[in-house]
Amino acid sequence: MANRMPKLIAFDLDYTLWDLWIDTHVSEPLRRDGNKTNQVLDRCNNEICFYQDVPQILHRLRGEGVFVAACSRTCAASMARRALSLLLVPAKDGDERGAPVAAEKMFDQMEIYPGSKKAHFRKLHEATGISYSEMLFFDDEIRNKEVESLGVTFCLVPDGVDAQAFEKGLREWRRRHSE
Template identity: 50%
Template structure:
C-alpha cells in the first residue's frame, strides 16, 4: 500500500546539465510547483533512482498534500531528465523521461490570462524553441526513434520504451493562443529535425473539457503540429537565421514577434527587434504573461 499523506523525507538531487549553472534553480522550482510548502536544505550531489530512494528522516523534510509515491512518479522523472537513464535488462525504461512539470498557474480558454483579453496590443507571432521550452528533454540526445504514441497521444515512447511529453501547460497554450489571434512558429537548432517533427505530429492537443472551461461540445483532438500556422524552422543554425527566414515567409515585422527560449545566448535575436522571454522551467502561462508584458513595455504600452 502506498504511503499516505503526511510528512516525508526526500532527496532533491543536485546535478548540472552541461553548461547550465541554473539547473539547481530549475529543479527546485519544479519541486516547489508540485509542493508549495517544500523547503530545501543542502543536498549532496547524488543522482538517485526514484525506486531506490533512501529511507525517510535523513534528508530534506517537507510536508505536501500528495503521497510519497505520487511525488516520486511526478517529480523525479523530470529532474532526472538531463542525464540519459540506464535501461533495464529487457530494454524498457526505468522511468518516464518526458514527464511534464507542473505549472504554477492554471488557465483555460474560457478563463484566459487577463493579459490576452485586456484589449491592449498583442504580438502577432509567438515563436517557441523546442528543447527545454515546449518539452523537458533534448530531442536529439534523449530520444531514439522510431516513436509510438500512447492511446491518448498525450505522450510518445521511443525505441527504448522511454516516455516523452510536453510540459504540462503547453497543450493548453497551443490551443489558446490562436483564439487570441496569435500565430505560432518554431525556431529550433536541434540536429534531429525529423524526430522533432514526428514528436509534434504524434503529440496531440486535446480540447478543454467542460470542467476546464470548454464548451462541452464534442471536439476532436488535433496534432500539435496543426497549431503552428507559421514556419517551423527546425535545423542546426543560428536563431538569427531562423528568424530571418520566418520574416521572409510571413512578412510579420520582427517587432511584432515574441520568442520563448531557455538559452540566454539566443537573446542575440533581439538585435533584429524581436522580444525574447527567457524560460527556466519550460513554457507556462506565467511565462506567457511575463513575455507579453515585456513585449508591450518595449513598445510603450502599459498593463
Template identity: 45%
Template sequence: MFLGTTGLYVAIAHRLELMGRPEESLPKIVVFDLDYTLWPCWCDTHISPPVTRSKDENAIVDRYGSKMAFYKDVPEIIAHLKQNGVKVAAASRTCAPVLTVPDVAKKMLSLLYIDGTRAIDHFDVLEIYPGSKITHFNFIQKQTGFEYHDMLFFDDETRNKEVEHRLGVKFMFVIEGVTWKLYHQAIEAWRDHKGHRSQ
C-alpha cells in the same frame, strides 16, 4: 511546486486576464524553441526513434519505452494563441544531422495533441535546423511578412537573446518550460518592448 491558496488564485487570475484580452494586444506571432521550452528533453539525444503515440495519455513513447510529453501548460497556451488569431512558429537549433533530428521533432509534434488535433497543425512556420537563431528569424520574417517587433520568442538559452539585440524580437528566457505565469510575464514584457502597454 505548491503555490498555496494565494498563489493559485493569482495564477488563475493571470490566465483568465490573458484569455480575455483582445487580439490586438497580443503579438502577431509567437515563436517557440522546442527542447526544454515546449518539452523536457533534447530530441537529438534523449529520444531514440522510432517514436509512437502513447495509448493512454498525450505523450510519445520511443523505442526503449521512454515517455515524453509537453510541459503541462503548453497545449492550453498554444490553443489560446490560435484561438486569438496569433500565428505560432518553432525555431529550433540542433547540431545533429539535418536529415534525422528535424524528422524526430516533427514526428513528436505530429503525435502530440493540442485542443484535440495534432500539435504540428497548430504551427504556421517550422524552422528546425543547425545555425544561428538570427537565421531562423530571418526566414520567419520573410515567410510571414511580420515586423520583428511584432514577434515574441521563448527559448531556454540566453545566447539566443541576440535576436532581441540585433533584430528587435522580444526574447523571453525559459527556465522550466513555458508556463502560464511566464507567458503572462512575456506578454506584458512584449507590450512594454513594443511601447503600447494596454491600460
C-alpha cells in the same frame, strides 16, 4: 491597446515546450498509445510530452489569431517533426465537443535546423512579412537572446514555458510596445 498580442509568437522546443533534448534523449521509432493525449513514447519508452500549461497556451494563441512558430536548432529535425506529428494536444479546456489535435497543426511554421536562430527568424520574416518588432520568442537558452539584435522580443524561460512565464513574456513585449 494594453492587451494587444504580438502578431507572431515563437517557441523553442527542447526544454522550452518539452523536458528533453530530442537529439540525445530520444531514439526512434516513436509511437503513440492509441489516441492518448500529450504523450509519445520512443524505443525505450521515454516519454515526450509538452509541459503542463503548453496545450492551453497554444489553443489560446490559435483562438486569438496569433501566428505560431517553432524555432529549434536541433540536428534531429526529422525526429522533432515526427514527435510533433504524433503528439496529440488535448482539446481546449471547456470545449466539450473538441477533439485532440496533432501538435504540428498548432504551429503555422516550423524552422528546425542547427545554427544561429537569427537565421530562423529571418526565414519567418521573409515568409510572413511580419516585422521583427511584432515577434515574441520563448527559449530556455540565453545564447539565443541574440535574436534581439533583429528587433525580436526575447523571453528567457530557464524552466520551460508555463502560464506564468508566458504572461511575463507578454508583459515585456507589451511594455516595449506601449506607445
